[in-house]
Amino acid sequence: MWIHSFAQGVHLSQHYHPQRDFHSFANPEQIRVEHLDLTLGIDFEQQRLQGRVRLMLDYVAQDSRCLWLDCRDLAISAVYDSKARPLDWQLCQFSEVLGQGMQISLKEASPWIEIEYQTSPSAQGLQWLSPAQTLGGELPFLFSQSQPINARSWIPLQDTPKARISFSARVMAPEGMQVVMSALNLGQRGADGAFSFEMDKPIPTHLLAIAVGDIARQEIGPRSAVFAEPGMLAAAAKEFEDIEQMMQVAENLLGPYRWQRYDMLILPPSFPFGGMENPCLAFLTPTLIAGDKSLVATVAHELAHSWTGNLVSNATWRDLWLNEGFTTYFTNRIVEAVYGTEQAQLELMIEYGRLQEEMASTLRSQQTLPANLQRSDPNLAFNRFTYDKASMFVHFLERRIGRERFDRALREYLAHFAFQAITTEDFVAYAEQHLLSAFADCLSKAELMEWIYGSGLPQSFVAPSTSSLLKVDDALASWLNGQPALSLDVAKWRVQHWQYFFSRLPECLSQAQLMELDDSFGFSDSGNCEIACDWFRVAIRNNYDPVLPALGAFLARIGRAKFVRPLYLELQLAGYQQELGDIYRLARPGYHPSLQVQLDRILAWG
Known part of the structure; x- marks a missing residue:
């Protein structure tokens, strides 16, 4: 192993290009990882994962023999090809934002490579909790948070949303502990003591997720269960018991649910988000359990991501608004159908208030839908413009086109890009071809461009209102x-x-x-x-x-x-x-x- 400079390691130009992912070293345009097979051992004492990952390769450029991956604070011990031959590899200089690129030289077009590694106790994508930090107080707990670019801290991979992958995994955990992942969770150890998982649909790498601890399960619907520490299980099941009704509303609006099950894991309070839309197993904060279902809009939000974010995803973090804006809009529609118009109007007003507050403290040039990130921390994309301005844009489209016609157009959009990652420009091209041509009587290209690329709120914006306030x-x-x-x-x-x-x-x-x-x-x-x-x-x-x-x-x-x-x-x-x-x-x-x-x-x- 040797380390070379960032300038040498990044094989991308300094000039902006909308297809470029500024937050990854990976080269899926030449060699794409299409599936990973993961074997993990969990060491709570050392706070490390001992890992082996097999990466299945698709040679997009047939003559390419250089594979670039992303990693952060990983100790790589060996890299082999499909013939068990050791491969030469090297790391580029560490970047505070990106971690490191890993360059692997292939001897031939091997169908897969295998990497042996272990994680660092300080891995940004993993949190290790002592028993005292859990509700039960007897067993430790581990959970991941891969979004936006932290999957690379627990698996060496092409950590970019544009390179969607399927995966399988075998995980060994201490006795008495349950392992769950962003896949179908059968909850049973195999004869060898390992938990096995399979995700057969291609997902963005930021949706890779794992949790291990004293985790119990309770079914709350025909295709949904709640996972939580035993002491929190009953309250969580009661709070989220309306999930099947939400799913039926979402399917009527967005088309069939494509992930088979929608289970939810209630994490310890240190989970840094309200929710994370990991397929088949949404991660949720316990702060949502208010006892009166007043905060379940977050559950509706993570559910809506099953279509916008998981089924159709952003190609780069600049394009995050395509996930969060449409999902925030769909959340409001689900809330309206399940909890009534007044509740939906109230939440839309709060959304608008948050947006106004952030507009007042943000440079106008930064108030666009695509985030101007370049090599900045991709966490900066998670702002009120990405969520709330983008949601206001979708509400604008609904008002102009009419709800019935717009709902039909949304279903066609999701079916067209199913299991793909798209950029802002892909969306604009699609909108020009399908929306502007079909609804030329009520929607113009100038308005579309002003909403997406313009700063602040455009002239066509109509502020939400409700007499409830x-x-x-x-x-x-x-x-x-x-x-x-x-x-x-x-x-x-x-x-x-x-x-x-x-x-x-x-x-x-x-x-x-x-x-x-x-x-x-x-x-x-x-x-x-x-x-x-x-x-x-x-x-x-x-x-x-x-x-x-x-x-x-x-x-x-x-x-x-x-x-x-x-x-x-x-x-x-x-x-x-x-x-x-x-x-x-x-x-x-x-x-x-x-x-x-x-x-x-x-x-x-x-």
């Missing part, structure tokens, strides 16, 4: 005019009403006003993380010190980036440097490695 405006006005908070009629408010309430509060509030709100409604002790987070942000910016103990406990207990990042930033902006350091020092070990990296950078830690 008028009662919040009235209650807030009454309170600001002196009516006691306890006498406000809030009994039938949903979480979205409270979110809107917090967003409409004056920037500056007195200590007495903040104390009255907290005493009246118990915000600091709320079991709903959306409410707690929004309240803490209001309290921090007004230097309301009594919330600091509850805030510290919240940040030590919850690892979801959606809540954690803004709260640390609020502390930073409000001048709580000492308190921030004390809280982060205590809470950091419980966060996912990928979130630790992001927060260390934001907070200039270390």
Whole structure:
């Protein structure tokens, strides 16, 4: 093994090209990995995976004999071809964002190669939890988070969404522990003690997922089950019991469900996202279990990804809006069908509010649908333009074309690109051929281009509205005019009403006003993380010190980036440097490695 420079290792030009994945060293245009066969042993004591992976190769360029893979912090011990001959390989210089490219020289067009390796305890795509960090407190826990480019930290592979793969796996785990993956989970050990998995459909590599721990299972529908630690299983099953109804609504809207089962794994609180749409086994945060189904829109969102993101995926992280924007729109449609128009309108209003907030703090040139990332951290693509502006674009298309005709066009779009990865330009070409030609009476190319490539919101944008929020405006006005908070009629408010309430509060509030709100409604002790987070942000910016103990406990207990990042930033902006350091020092070990990296950078830690 030897290491050469980044400039030599990256075989791509500096010039922008829409087909280029700036976040991968891989060369699937020459040699494409089409299937991987994975064997893993799990060592909780050393916090490592001992791995062997066989990569099945498709020679797109018949004479190519140089294979490029992505890896990060992997200890490679050997590389062999299909004739068991050792192959020469080398790593390029380490990049903070990309990890390393691995160049393998092939002697001939071998149908497969095999790599023996082990992961690092600090692998960004894996989190190892001690028994004390789990609900049960007796067994350790491991889970992965491969999105966006962390699969390369636990498997050497072509870690780019444009190179979709199928996979099989055999995983050895300690006695008494269950292994699950983003494949059909039969939940049984084989005679050799290994768990076996098969995903026969091609998926993007960021959907590779594994979890190991004290995991129980409960069926909640004809094709769905909940997996969770035993102590959380009953509550999770109750919270997500409407999943079959959601699936039927989604199929009526988007076409047949192509993945056979939709199971869900409720992870420990350090999981950094609300959900992750891994095929056959969505990963979900326990912060969704509010006891009243008020936050199940995230489940609808991950389900909708089964079509937009899993069936049709983004080719590069610049094109993430094709996943998240359409999925956010479909989420709203599922919520409308299952929980009613008012709930859907409320969530759309909250979505618009989030977008307005981010627009106010973002350079206008960055407010486009395709993200201008180049070699920047691909995590930056996960912003409100990718989700909410893109969703507003899809709502615009629906209004212009008409729901019935638009639904038909959406099903045709998903069928056309099924099991493919596409770029923004692929979508534009498709829209020109199929949407603009079919709906020329109500949609123009100029409008299409302004929405996709233009900054901010275009002239054709119509802001969402709902009369359901008028009662919040009235209650807030009454309170600001002196009516006691306890006498406000809030009994039938949903979480979205409270979110809107917090967003409409004056920037500056007195200590007495903040104390009255907290005493009246118990915000600091709320079991709903959306409410707690929004309240803490209001309290921090007004230097309301009594919330600091509850805030510290919240940040030590919850690892979801959606809540954690803004709260640390609020502390930073409000001048709580000492308190921030004390809280982060205590809470950091419980966060996912990928979130630790992001927060260390934001907070200039270390």
